[in-house]
Amino acid sequence: MTAPIARRRRRGLTHLIVAGALLTVGALTGVPAAHAAAADDIRINEVVTTGDVNDSIELYNKGTTTIDVSGWILKDDDNSSKYKIASGTSLAPGAYRAFDVHDKFGLGSGDKARLYLANGTTLVDSFSWSEHSDPSWSRCPDGTGAFGKAALTLGAPNACGTGGGSTTPVAWPGSGTVGTADASNVFGEDLSGLYQEGNVLWGAQNSGKLWRLVRDGSGGWTPDTTGGWSSGKSLRLPGGSGSPDSEGVTLTGSGSANGVYVASERDGDASGTSRLSVLKYDVAASGSTLTSGREWNLTSDLPSTGSNLGLEGITWIPDTYLTGAGFKDATTGTAYDPARYGTHGGGVFFVGVEGTGMIYGYVLADSGAFTRVASLSSGMSGVMELQWEPQAARLWAVCDDTCDGRHRTLTVDASGTFSTAAVYDRPSGMPDYNNEGFALAGADECVSGSKPVYWSDDANDGGHALRKGTITC
Template sequence: MTLSTARRRRRVLARFLAAAPLLAAGALTGVPAAHAAAADDVRINEVVTTGDVNDSIELYNKGTVTIDVSGWILKDNDKDHTYKIASGTTLAPGRYRAFDVHDKYGLGSDDQARLYLVDGKTLVDSFSWSKHSDPSWSRCPDGTGDFKQAATVTLGGPNACGTGGGGGGSTTPVAWPGSSSVATADGSKVFGQDLSGLYQEGGVLWGAQNSGKLWRLMRDGSGGWKPDTTSGWSSGKTLRFPGGSGSPDSEGVTLTGAGSAGGAFVASERNGDASGTSRLSVLKYDVSGSSSSLTAAKEWNLTSDLPTTGSNLGFEGITWIPDAALTGAGFKDASTGGAYDPARYGAHSGGVFFVGVEGTGVIYGYVLADSGPYTRVASFSSGMSGVMELQWEPQAGRLWAVCDDTCDGQHRTLKIDTTGSFATTAVYNRPSGMPNYNNEGFSLAGADECVAGAKPVYWADDTNDGGHALRKGTVTC
């Protein structure tokens, strides 16, 4: 875009905003009315044209004030194809918001994405392409750079402008850092399909099953796991939303520093009783009783804070990282732009919950207040097309992100870098002795189980291949 074109665009925006002050950024949020440049800070930042739910356009606010984009219009190259942004939609500084346009129009191989103000005539930004995204057309750097083909879809988070989307260490996959062989770790046909997230708590392995169940597993004496037969756990416990209704599509499970005594936290992507609608939630359960069902004591419904995703492409993994580990590594709070300060959030479990989205591969960090509110403090790409499991390994101070057979069982580790953000430090292939199973769960033993420099790890196979859902291997300590 030439300088004269940019100036003309700003003059047009200025005239429109002067005539319609409520459109100015902050008019509904109590800050001074925005000038044209503020509205012009909203950029088309990423476009995905691979079809179905992935026909999406992402916007990014590169400015310094919140902008109300209610009623703004997204178009392709056809003037009659329009997508109107919902009322009440705002874009905070440095934030991303993706819009799934496939119900209104498809984005073709030779097409255009255009953003207009509410009049449908005042152009804010546009991008044209001559071939489909592979898989993503991404602006690099975010908000200001040119568009290029990025290797990873990162809708709702920073673009994968580097080779691995996370920066930091090498992004070339290397051999699994442990034994190449794996073995089954459960009895035959114990769980059936849909066993997903895992979390090991000493001699207990917690498992989340998509059918709305939580399992408490005990050691079986031969290196594997079997259902706890006490306190109503023998067939897993049925999960319910607060009030006792619904069936959470439970995909991941984690504990805080308080252990299971402080409750189990489950990531759910939808209500199984309304499976066509996303409900991206973190649910807290008291697991101390003997009832065969568990009703959530709290729900943090994060759906409205996240980009639209397919109802079966939402939260898959969850893990909790203690505040001390984050502050000690210089973690940056994306909601403030400064160093993460736990004291600003009051009572909140003493850490941050990180959730991974299957459909985008983006990881989000949330402070979940005990009283109910939440604050997003991080969003970053895993560097993979999908995230099915997240695990924090405290002994190594690293975050594991795991993809299933979609990515050939790739595992990535991430650490907080000098910018205060998580960056990829290593990319590992699955153990060579393990077929490309649909592994949606992954858990690491603690440092206390290290023997001769290696410790156990476990995978949950959602497909229950060969009648087994759990497998075990090793990783270097």
């Protein structure tokens, strides 16, 4: 049932009180009419108040002209709290831009988000709430509607009740029993993304390291002792300088012979600055260090986020599935056409953002160019891992203990976009570990309707970073 709307007027502005939240809309005062009309098209469109994970305010341009918001100021309910929008920032018509304000101020359970012109005194828009977002306070429809609780969609259209399967968590679709899959204290902390390639398990570690693991004969994995892999190989940015904060790892349909792709959120040598990149490595190279031969730096194309809240997961989905499923290219608004992008590895790379729970799809051209073809919410406050499972034609999005170890599967729906198909609790026998990696065995390992799956525990709980379970095929 739609919440009743109470209206009251004060100083020429209209205030709406909806479901306990106060929303200020209407024309600006003390600003020339022409400027006020344009500026008034910038709306606070989404607010996320999940504290350590994210404190963000999204702006949306509901008008028909591009508006320069350089120097505009965001505040909470404290006038001394100020986040100044960087110079050179503008919003095109229909554009979304999220600002992570947690370094300047926190958004509490009873608080407000306010947007001011650069003079710091002219209020453009305001939204107040009396409880934390769960996970998001979002306008529906975008830019004009009332705020309500919705899935987190920073930098993209709000989730206004469209598409998807049930979001009620159900039991893990496999055995509840989970065991260790590594020897004691092999990796230590910070083992993150995983990807299984037959008899090899690739692992990305945050310290700028890539592991090549082989089977240990007892159902687990151990470092490859050949080719200089016994302690993992150190990763470097192109040119040999800089150490990527390697979080996710994936391959294309051509396998590791065509390179291993690593998602990184920053340069470990400049850890306070976001650098949201996908890096390609030739893993056949000799020596204990691998230098990236290609970087796709996506930072400028993505909403800003904390330097340690960036790209966490990455996976590759083949063009053949996307075209067959009727996947819609968000760039063109029409059916995805791989031929439009030239040589690009035969698929789309999907990356997941820890701090927002958003998933973005990119065509990464061999030339180094990139095009974003999808922006979607995982429905969770954070994404730690993404995995494409070709056998079941579904995209897995995995969260850590931030979300109680939940897993979601997404498939392309009738509208041509990925939407939630199912939500799974973690296996009943696995504590709420800080799992940042997840990998599924291939169809060739199905036995009696089940196959292995693996998790990597960033905290190395109990001296183990790898665990093994099962899932139905």
